[in-house]
Amino acid sequence: MRPRTAGKGVLVVLLSAFIMAGLGGSALASPWYAGNYRNPGYGVKADISTPSSMPSVTSGVVFNMVSNYDSGSWIQVGWVQGDGAARAPDGTYWPQVPSSYEESRVSGYYDLYLYSSQPLNYTRTYEVVHTGSGTWQGIIAGTRRYSFGPFSTPTLVEALTEIAGSTQPHTRAGFNNVQFKGLYSYMAFDQNNERQDRPPYATFTSYSRYNCYNGM
Amino acid sequence: MKHRRLVLLSVCVAVLAVIAGVLAASLGSASAETAGADTIIGRNLEAQGIKATSVGLQEGGLEVTLSSRKGGAPEDTWARTVIHREAAFVAASGDPGATQLGITILDEQGNVIYRYEGPIEPRARPSAKNNPLDGLVGIETDLSAQAQKLGVVLGSLSLDADASQGLVVDASASVTASPGEERDLQIQWATVGLLGELRDYCEGAGRLDVDLYRLTVDDGNGNVLVSYVVDPRTRSVRAWMASGVTPVWSQSQPAGLPGGPVAAP
Numbered sequence: 001m002r003p004r005t006a007g008k009g010v011l012v013v014l015l016s017a018f019i020m021a022g023l024g025g026s027a028l029a030s031p032w033y034a035g036n037y038r039n040p041g042y043g044v045k046a047d048i049s050t051p052s053s054m055p056s057v058t059s060g061v062v063f064n065m066v067s068n069y070d071s072g073s074w075i076q077v078g079w080v081q082g083d084g085a086a087r088a089p090d091g092t093y094w095p096q097v098p099s100s101y102e103e104s105r106v107s108g109y110y111d112l113y114l115y116s117s118q119p120l121n122y123t124r125t126y127e128v129v130h131t132g133s134g135t136w137q138g139i140i141a142g143t144r145r146y147s148f149g150p151f152s153t154p155t156l157v158e159a160l161t162e163i164a165g166s167t168q169p170h171t172r173a174g175f176n177n178v179q180f181k182g183l184y185s186y187m188a189f190d191q192n193n194e195r196q197d198r199p200p201y202a203t204f205t206s207y208s209r210y211n212c213y214n215g216m
Numbered sequence: 217m218k219h220r221r222l223v224l225l226s227v228c229v230a231v232l233a234v235i236a237g238v239l240a241a242s243l244g245s246a247s248a249e250t251a252g253a254d255t256i257i258g259r260n261l262e263a264q265g266i267k268a269t270s271v272g273l274q275e276g277g278l279e280v281t282l283s284s285r286k287g288g289a290p291e292d293t294w295a296r297t298v299i300h301r302e303a304a305f306v307a308a309s310g311d312p313g314a315t316q317l318g319i320t321i322l323d324e325q326g327n328v329i330y331r332y333e334g335p336i337e338p339r340a341r342p343s344a345k346n347n348p349l350d351g352l353v354g355i356e357t358d359l360s361a362q363a364q365k366l367g368v369v370l371g372s373l374s375l376d377a378d379a380s381q382g383l384v385v386d387a388s389a390s391v392t393a394s395p396g397e398e399r400d401l402q403i404q405w406a407t408v409g410l411l412g413e414l415r416d417y418c419e420g421a422g423r424l425d426v427d428l429y430r431l432t433v434d435d436g437n438g439n440v441l442v443s444y445v446v447d448p449r450t451r452s453v454r455a456w457m458a459s460g461v462t463p464v465w466s467q468s469q470p471a472g473l474p475g476g477p478v479a480a481p
Contacts, residue, residue: 030469037473060467067470072462074470089453089465090446091411091429103468108288109321109330110455110463135331146334156472164467193473 032167034202034212035160035175037193043129043181044068044157045139048078049174050098052121055216057083060166061094064173064212066126068136068155075104075148077126077138079118079173086165090114100124102138104148111148115140123174129181130154159189161200161212170215171200178208253278253306253313260302264380266295269322278303278314278336286323288330290443293456294430296321296332297445300452301339301381308338339449342382342427351375351424352385355417359410367392368402369436370410375424382427385414390436400464406433407444407455408465415448 038044044066055062065078080101082094089112100115118124127139134150159178163169179186188208196202199214257278258271269281280299284292296319303317314336321330356373363370371388378384387410391402411429418424426448433442444455444465457463 031467031471033471039473063468065468065470069470069472076468076470080468086467087408087412089408089455089463090448090451091408091415092451094467103466105463106330108456108458109292110453110457110466111332112453112466114451131333133331134328135333137333144335147332149331150328158470160471162468162470164469195474 029165031162031164032197032199033160033162034196034200035158036178036189036191036195036204036207036210037156037158037160038180038189038191039156039193040154041068041157041180042154042183043127043136043186044159044179045125045127045129045181045186046159046178047123047125047174047176048159049123049176050079050118050120051172051216053216054097054120055081055170055172057081057096057169057171059083059085059168061086061164062169062171062214063162063164064098064160064171064175065162066128066157066159066178068128068151068157070151070153070155073106073151075102075106075128075136075138075151077102077128077140077145079124079126081169081171083166083169088112088114100126100140102140102145104138104146106148106151109148111146113146123176125177128157160195161202161214163200163214167199168215172211172213172216175210175212176208178210253303256306256313257299257302260306260380261295261298264298266298268295268299273314274318276314277316277318277333279318279320281320281322284321284323284329286325286329287459288321288456290432290440290456292321292330293443293445293454296454297428297447298381301447303336304339305341307336308340337450341380344379345377345383345425347375347377347383348424352414352417355413359413362413363389363405363410366402366405367398368406378427383425384428384430385418385424385426386430387414388432388434390434391441392436395460400462403433403442403461404464407431407442411444411446419448 046066048064061082063080065076067074067076079098081098084096088094097117099117102113104111124141130153131137135147137147138145178189202210202212204210254271254273269283271280317336319332323329360370369390373387376384389406393399418426429446431444434440441458441461
């Protein structure tokens, strides 16, 4: 009986993966990252640019974002681009042109908001910052968006490119003026926690200025 | 002379009484207007079965507090969604209420387990709709077959013409696998996969003008793993997940440092 049950389980997993691919949902492989971290911080902000030509994303999803990270809880803002086949959490497809978003998970609670597109060769300042009592706010191009919490503040903060669902997505994002917030003011990222999972790749001019890319 | 003075005094008293009355009425009315938004929203929430611990106005912000339990509860997702929408509907109706909304969820010990703050974006309440007779009949068999292939059991699938929230698609599914990758794949399908199919069907040919999609995923034993609500007009998603469940419906998963956090210099 046991081998038979195991065989059935394998079959279901294979079938699941096949159907998920057909639905455009990604397999649950771990994502890949490039960028830098700062620990700890009361906020993080970065000027994140889009490339001058449209990235080719024919499989998977790319996120270029700033985020905090508190034991599996987070708030992040940035721009996202999908392949037109992978579903976003709202059941539509991730936008095929770079578009801003805000996403948060606080323990068991999850929130996502999808916003307007970010033009090519264009920079927006993305920021998540502690506003008090463990609550953090997302700010996109100076517009205050939504706040979530509570997080055990200060937290690890990060400014990263993430590719998910496939190693294929082409992307290029400039991360300039990457800063963390101390108790009172912002300062340039000052720690060497640089990461590149190859892909995505990164070229670092400094801890606070780098380009993350894949295939372009 | 004495009589004249008395008359004059009486007139003065009467005039003062009228002025005082007008002032009191005007102050009372201002106070009623200020309290309008929270009162109306509190009443609307109650009418929809949502028991808020408190609803009030603080410094131009509408504050709603909910009581839940440690780790939160599935019904919190629907409550959060309705609070957002009622605040927006009341703001659109011209009530001079708040411009900001705060939602706090407390556990049994009074600890804050969730906090939201953000602007209220006014929008009109959806117009009353009829429940289409053929509803989701055309897709139910196909969805059941898809679910079965993944080891998911599609439970209920219904369309509800809610008087307050508009047309709501409500779906539930049970996953059968034990915690692990297989169950994650099942949850992924039962949330974003199922939702995508429903949206394609409902909105693809303009078949149905859906206001909300509400999904529930359980473990087959009545334990809810995920509650999930999508407002298609605002492109917003709210969800709650049980302990041990991760948001597998989103590819975005911020990461800690490889090898764990480093100490600050």
